[in-house]
Amino acid sequence: MKKWFKKSSAMMLVLTLLLGLTTVPAQADAAPLYTIEGENAQLSSELQVATQIYGQPKPGYSGTGFVWMQNSGTITFTVTVPATGMYAISTRFMQELSPDGRLQYLSINGVNKGSYMLPYTTTWSNYNFGFHKLNQGSNTIQVKAGWGFAYFDTFTVDYANLDPLIVQPTLIDSQATPETQILMNYLTEVYGKHIISGQQEIYGGGNNGNSELEFNWIYNLTGKYPAIRGFDFMNYNPLYGWEDGTTNRMIDWVNNRGGIATASWHINVPKNFTAYQLGQPVDWLNATYKPTDTNFNTANAVVPGTKEYQYLMLAIEDLAEQLLILQNNGVPVIFRPFHEAEGNGGLNGEGAWFWWAKAGAGVYKQLWDILYNKLTVTYGLHNLIWTYNSYVYNTSPAWYPGNSKVDIVGYDKYNTVYNRYDGLSGVPNEDAITSIFYQLVDSTNGTKMVAMTENDTIPSVQNLTEEKSGWLYFLPWYGEHLMSTAFNYPATLTTLYQSNYVITLDELPNLKVNVPSASITPTSVVFDKYTPNQSDKAITVNYYGNTLSGIKNGSVSLVAGTDYTVSGTTVTIKKSYLAARAVGTTSLTFDFSAGADRVLTVSIVDTTPTNNSSITPTSASFDKKTANQADIAVTMTLNGNTLSGIKNGSVSLVSGTDYTVSGTTVTIKKSYLAAQAVGTTNLTFDFSAGTDPVLAVSVVDTTVNLPGALTVSGTAGNAQATLTWTASTGATSYKVERATGSGAYTAIASNLTALTYTDTTAVNGTLYNYRVVASNAAGSTNSNSIALTPSVTTPTGSFKIQMYSGNTDASSNTIAPRVKIVNMGTTALDLSTVKLRYYYTIDANKTQAFWCDWSHVGSSNVTGTFVTMPTPKTGADTYFEIGFTSAAGTLAPSAAAEIQIRIARTDWSNYTQTGDYSFSPTGSSYVDWTKMTGYASGTLQWGVEP
Structure with missing residues (x-):
């Protein structure tokens, strides 16, 4: 007999399924827990306490003044809290520079908690950094300038006034089936009290057809199965649709195993929709759900009569066919169509990951309405709990289909590799992302449940409970997202599944209407x-x-x-x-x-008697060395059968060329065997009846050939050494080694096929002994050596460049060099003749833009040009060239001018800054920087070109 969820009684089960329960939310105290004047916090040297800006008073501040943060600096303060839990952090501020907002960073106890865009305001206003977990005792909170330029009056830390997470079990479909309503009653009862375990199954026949792989892995690790199983209807489609058993597995999971089913719909469209004819089969390789891989016009899909609309109707028909089977079998589904719509954000589909968001928020909501009406009205489907995937961008509310069309709000947590703020990599991120959870709760005023509908790392049970992060359920994606220790620690999973807070399959109640089955x-x-x-x-x-x-x-x-x-x-x-x-x-x-x-x-x-043929021998050896090559003779005992042919795997040998037959003797020709790779070649004798015997041929090669001699040359530059060598006769691969002392070498690059290699880890001024080793197929080697000393000469010209990176994230949508040019000459420097270059790799061929946030010579007098390098270099295939208009004037001897630049793609996708030539991953103040170059009238004055 299955238990009700943990620590609940049978009476509570009855009340839950029939009525649902309510509780009274706790009231927050009126007085804040802690407030500090900005001028009393610990301020870095770049910051100053002010009462006016450029001679203009800013009345209304409290205390003796306010903190004026410009382009850099940190504000740090310490707060003591009575218990570990969630607290609200806010500031009283003014930001009157940028209508688009100014980016700042928040860290707690040394861990970055993300970026926050302070909105534009010319009066003192309050800004909420959201809810964050603080530990009992002392906690250090720090605000760091991103784009800076804001004024901070006070900072407040208070108890978090959390939503009570009470949601009524009212489905948007008033005709919902009894099983669907019972499931909704159960979900609303456990919401906020427990989290339901879930797991996405692999689809499309992955895992070699083993859809149970992840579930058995969880059971073998924890002794428990997840309560919710994720499915996908993507293979039921008008293009290449095929039966992969998804619907039957859903029926089995719910009706036979007593679980809960959720499903998404990765519905594809033809890549070349223009040439596509409705009803025409299309191979899956020629189908896609990516908006950039198809000419499917999403805006037309909501217009009756268009080909796109007709295709959508075919897709919905295929989907409805499967959902109807589920409904007829009493299976309710937590249904998540058109998921992750907004993607990277934006109103017009600029951040879209899927075709259904390509035309923007307005068309997306029309698609949602069409799907809802077709399934519920046209096809009479009432076994669905409608789940919408949301985000927390400022544009997210525009995508929401509305409370009348949504039962659950979902969020897909992927922050192990991307979107993490703790500075770690290669390890799980067990953050409960509680601030995001309560932002989603607030987006519907607490009227909808919020679930983690996809995720990589499952949050730890400690974070979930301490932060009161009331996610309805979690659902890790399949494969490495669950089973790799880079995404989930096995010990954490075991603790999670065995805790009182997590509901597993064996702890679900009977959610079925009591109808006897045949x-x-x-x-x-x-x-x-x-x-x-x-x-x-x-x-x-x-x-x-x-x-x-x-x-x-x-x-x-x-x-x-x-x-x-x-x-x-x-x-x-x-x-x-x-x-x-x-x-x-x-x-x-x-x-x-x-x-x-x-x-x-x-x-x-099949017990039909057969007479098997046999061969003698069943194993043999063959030496590829020319002098030792010989045909292999095989004797057949036919037993009334005939030889149909011989195969090597699926490839048939050619009779008369690869082998000959004379009576009962088959001769495998040495010319065929000499062409086989070293190892075992299995030749299957295909007879007209009975079993097919196999001849296993062990192919060896006793030939030993040394690769030919090679000549090595090289050049040494700025922190790198480049080696080139001649081809070695008979060599199949090369490796480069570097001397470590005492005659020993260590490999720094292996399995090379090109005849060149650049060591980018070399240090200027250090002598390195390199050795290039050639290898052939038999494992023999030949080598040659060379000594190189990388060095760099910094040019001395009329000026120098100092720089630090304002954004040091390895992956970011913004490159933010902070640049200072210093006149080293004895005469005034005409800035209109000056060009400064910042080198980087563009990573993706997309349109870019730049902004000059501030400069001593005036932002409007700074120009910028993106240049693609004709010959890419290590760490650089593009440079951004900074120039100056004539209005920028001149720079006096020993004087300096700062330029604060931001570079971004117009779709705001991320750059990978790691390895960029001009990027500085550390430091927050200006230093001489030779990896930017500067020119006066076209002549190099400073820096080393890559």
Whole structure:
């Protein structure tokens, strides 16, 4: 018998399923826990306390003044809290520079908690950094300038006034099936009190068809199965649609294993929709759900009469067919269509990851409405709990279909590799992302449950409970997202699954309406294809008020009256049908009008007598060395059969060329064997009947050839050394080694096929002994050495460049060099003749833009140009060239001018800054920087070009 969820009584179960429960939310104290004047915090040297800006007073501040943060600096303060839990952090501020907002960073106890865009305001206003976990005792909070330029008056830390997480079990579909309503009642009852465990299954026949891999892995690790199983309807489509058993697995999971089903819909469109004809089969390789891979016009998909709309109707029809099967079998579905719509953010589809968001928020909501109306009204489907995937961008509310069309709000947490703020990599991120959770709760005023509908690392149970992060359920993606220790620690998973807070499969209540299911006897039979032994198979059915709708073998229906007959409670499977099945297991599904379907397992055997042929020998060896090569003779014992051919795997040998037959002797020609790779070659003798014997040939090569000599040359530059060498006759690969002392070498690059290699880890001024080693297929080697000393000469010209990177994240949507040019000459420097270059790799061929946030010479007097380098270098295929208009004037001797630049793609996708030539991953103040170059009238004055 299954238990109700943990620490609940049977009476609570009854109340939950029939009524749902309510609780009274706690009231927050009126007085804040802690407030500090900005001028009393610990300020870095770049910051100053002010009462006016450029001579303009800013009245209304409290205390003796406010903190003026410009382009850099940190504000740090310490707060002591009575208990570990969630607290609200806010500031009183003014930001009157940028209508688009100014980026700042928040860290707690040394861990970055993300970036925050302070909105534009010319009056003192309050800004909420959200809810964050603080530990009992002392906690250090720091605000760091991103784009800076804001004024901070006070900072406040207070108890978090968390939503009570009470949601009524009212489904948007008033005609919901009883099973669907019971499931909704249960979800709203556990919401905020427990989290339901879940796991996405692999789809499309992945894991070599083993859809249970992740679930068995969880059970073997924790002794528990997840309560929710994620499915996907993507293979039921008008293009290449095929039956992968998803619907039957959903029925089995819910009706036989007692679990909960959720499903998404990665519905594809043709890549070349213009050439596509409706109803035409399209290979899956020519289909996509990516907006950049198709000319499908999403805006047309909501316009009746267009080809796009007609295609959408075909897709919905295929989906509805499967959902109807589920409804007829009493299976409710937490349904998540058109997921992750907004992608990277934006109103017009600029951040879209899927075609359904390509035309923007307005069209997306029309698509949602069409799908909802078609499924519920046209197809009469009422077994769905509608789940919408949301984000927390400022544009996210525009995508929301509305409370009348959504039952659950979902969020997909992927922050192990991307979007993490703790500075770590390669390890799980067990953050409960509580601030995001409560932002989503607030987006519907607490009227909808919020679930983690996809994720990589599952948050730890400690973070979930301490932060009161009330996610309804979690659902890790399959494969490495669950099973790799880079995404989930096994010990954390075990603690999580075995905790009182997490609901597992064995702890779910009975969520089914009490309708008896039909049964069959027996449930398994054996059928022999040998003609004298063939017989019909009679199956007795107990209907319990149901009717038999049909019998299916996979997705193929058996023909009543031909493949089977029905007489009262006896169903007879005809031997003529069974004799046509392949040897193995055939599963026949008895489809009943209500309740669970039943499966008859038929074990197909064939005891028909056969006379097997044989060969002698069954193993042999062959030496590829020319002098030792020889044909291999094989003697056949035919036993009345004939030789049809010989195969190496799926490739047939050519009779008369690869082998000859004379009577019962087969000769495998040495010319064929000499072409085979060293190792074992299995040759299958295909006879007209019986089993096919195999000749295993062990192919060896006793030839030993040294690769030819090679000549090594090289050049040394700025922190790198480049080696080139001549091809070595007979060599199949090369490796580069570097001397470590005492005559020893260590490999720094292996399995090279090119005849050049650049060591970018070299240090200027250090002598390195390199060795290039050539290897052939037999493992023999030859080598040659060279000594190189990398060095760099910094030019001395009329000026120098100092720089630090304002954004040091390895992956970021913004490159932010902070640049200072210093006049080193004795005369004034005409800035209109000056060009400064910042080198980097563009990573993706997308449109870029730049902004000059501030400069001593005036932002409007700074120009910028993106240049693609004709020959890419290590760490650079592009440079951004900074110039100056004539209005920038001149720079006096020893004077300096700062330029604060931001570079971004217009779609705001991320750059990978790691390895960029001019990027400085550390430091927050100006230093001489030779990896930027400067020119006066086209002549290099400073820096080293890559």
